[in-house]
Amino acid sequence: MEAIEALLTRRSIRKFTDQPVTDEHVDTILKAAMYAPSAGNTQPWHFVVVRDRELLDMVPEFHPYARMILQSPVAILVCGDRDLQKFDGFWIQDCSAATENLLLAVHGLGLGAVWLGVHPRPERIEGARKLFDLPDNILPLSLIPIGYPDESKPDPERFKPERVHLNKW
Amino acid sequence: MEAIEALLTRRSIRKFTDQPVTDEHVDTILKAAMYAPSAGNTQPWHFVVVRDRELLDMVPEFHPYARMILQSPVAILVCGDRDLQKFDGFWIQDCSAATENLLLAVHGLGLGAVWLGVHPRPERIEGARKLFDLPDNILPLSLIPIGYPDESKPDPERFKPERVHLNKW
Numbered sequence: 001m002e003a004i005e006a007l008l009t010r011r012s013i014r015k016f017t018d019q020p021v022t023d024e025h026v027d028t029i030l031k032a033a034m035y036a037p038s039a040g041n042t043q044p045w046h047f048v049v050v051r052d053r054e055l056l057d058m059v060p061e062f063h064p065y066a067r068m069i070l071q072s073p074v075a076i077l078v079c080g081d082r083d084l085q086k087f088d089g090f091w092i093q094d095c096s097a098a099t100e101n102l103l104l105a106v107h108g109l110g111l112g113a114v115w116l117g118v119h120p121r122p123e124r125i126e127g128a129r130k131l132f133d134l135p136d137n138i139l140p141l142s143l144i145p146i147g148y149p150d151e152s153k154p155d156p157e158r159f160k161p162e163r164v165h166l167n168k169w
Numbered sequence: 170m171e172a173i174e175a176l177l178t179r180r181s182i183r184k185f186t187d188q189p190v191t192d193e194h195v196d197t198i199l200k201a202a203m204y205a206p207s208a209g210n211t212q213p214w215h216f217v218v219v220r221d222r223e224l225l226d227m228v229p230e231f232h233p234y235a236r237m238i239l240q241s242p243v244a245i246l247v248c249g250d251r252d253l254q255k256f257d258g259f260w261i262q263d264c265s266a267a268t269e270n271l272l273l274a275v276h277g278l279g280l281g282a283v284w285l286g287v288h289p290r291p292e293r294i295e296g297a298r299k300l301f302d303l304p305d306n307i308l309p310l311s312l313i314p315i316g317y318p319d320e321s322k323p324d325p326e327r328f329k330p331e332r333v334h335l336n337k338w
Contacts, residue, residue: 003175003277007201007270031328032176036269037284045332052336089289093310096265097284100205101176104273108172115206115266120258133338141262159200163214167221169302 006108011156013112014068016147021074025109029146032105033078036097039090045098048077048132055131059143062127066116072145076102077118077132080139092119095141102144112149115142175277180325182281183237185316190243194278198315201274202247205266208259214267217246217301224300228312231296235285241314245271246287246301249308261288264310271313281318284311 001009030047038044050056051074059066059075069075078099080091099115106113118124118140128140170178199216207213219225220243228235228244238244247268249260268284275282287293287309297309 001172003170003172004197004201004274006172006175007274007277008204010204010206012206028173030333032173034327034329034332035177035179035325037179037181037272039286043327043329043332046334047332048334048336048338050336055336087286090286092261093265093268093286093288096262097269099262100266100269103206105173105176108176117208117256117259117262119262132336135338138338156204158203158212160203160212163203163212163216164199165215165217167217167219167224167301169217169304169307 001108006104010104010107011153012114013149013151014114015150016068016071016112017150019148021111021146025111026074028109029076029102029105033098033102036094036101038094038097039087042084042086042094044081044084044091045095046079046081046138048079050075050077058131063116063124063143066143068114069145072147075143075145077128077140078102078142078144079134080141082137082139091139092141099142099144106146111146113144113146115144118143170277175273179273179276180322181283182318182320183283184319185237185240185281186319188317190280190315194280195243197278198245198271198274202267202271205263205270207263207266208256211253211255211263213250213253213260214264215248215250215307217248219244219246227300232285232293232312235312237283238314241316244312244314246297246309247271247311247313248303249310251306251308260308261310268311268313275315280315282313282315284313287312
């Protein structure tokens with residue numbers, strides 16, 4: 001798939017087939033995530049690849065919009081590492097760029113995924129911390145269920161010319 | 170350019186040739202940015218396209234890492250809109266995803282760019298607010314100088330297997 005096309009056709013996928021996702025695809029997805037830009041190139045991120053069915057099924061207990069994870073064969077938790085951060089406060093942007101790269105790699109491979117927000121909601125952060133045994137310096141940003149799409153979506157036509165300003169507001 | 174290749178070869182470009190960037194390319198870049206995911210699909214973003222040479226040249230007065238903007242023919246300021254946000258605190262992630270889409274579109278078109286962090290540094294936020302006449306509800310996140318690359322960079326080999334965890338930390 002061509003790069004611009006991938007950017008314009010990626011959508012949130014919440015329905016998945018039974019087809020498993022290979023480790024090779026997961027590695028490609030993780031690599032793309034790690035090639036995201038970060039403040040001062042600090043790369044302050046970690047990734048928890050969750051394949052354990054029991055763990056996946058427990059996510060909706062702390063996340064209100066995560067029911068689709070019951071069908072996804074794998075999910076990736078994107079985390080910031082407070083100890084790796086050199087530029088205070090930028091880990092959110094860095095891990096968001098990594099999350100977006102991850103979603104685009106998923107789409108480029110013919111898979112589907114959805115960005116479940118974790119940070120800054122305290123109950124979701126604590127739920128993820130407990131379920132995945134995260135140390136105190138590890139800050140969960142997003143959780144991404146991944147699988148083969150069992151839905152397709154039309155072009156949402158998101159371009160809004162009124163959101164563009166020339167030179168000054 | 171193929172999507173996965175684009176993700177793995179995008180780099181921060183800080184040297185630009187004199188070649189101008191067309192309005193058509195800028196439109197494609199903005200469209201890609203607006204197709205980013207956002208919390209609850211709120212799309213809480215605005216974009217200031219800066220082509221005015223005088224404005225571009227004043228950016229280094231408030232941003233310490235922005236000297237390359239003296240050579241770039243155009244820059245885009247990515248902003249969040251507090252009034253468009255439905256899910257408190259998610260605008261940073263939303264606008265970061267839009268910024269990353271923007272950078273990938275730039276790269277996919279054969280252009281180059283670099284992510285200059287604005288939020289959460291107060292002096293950069295205020296500098297951008299004054300220079301670009303931003304209203305109080307508009308929160309500048311990042312500033313992206315764009316042009317034709319006058320440098321090429323080798324593969325940085327960023328994949329770090331020690332940052333990957335299976336099922337639990």
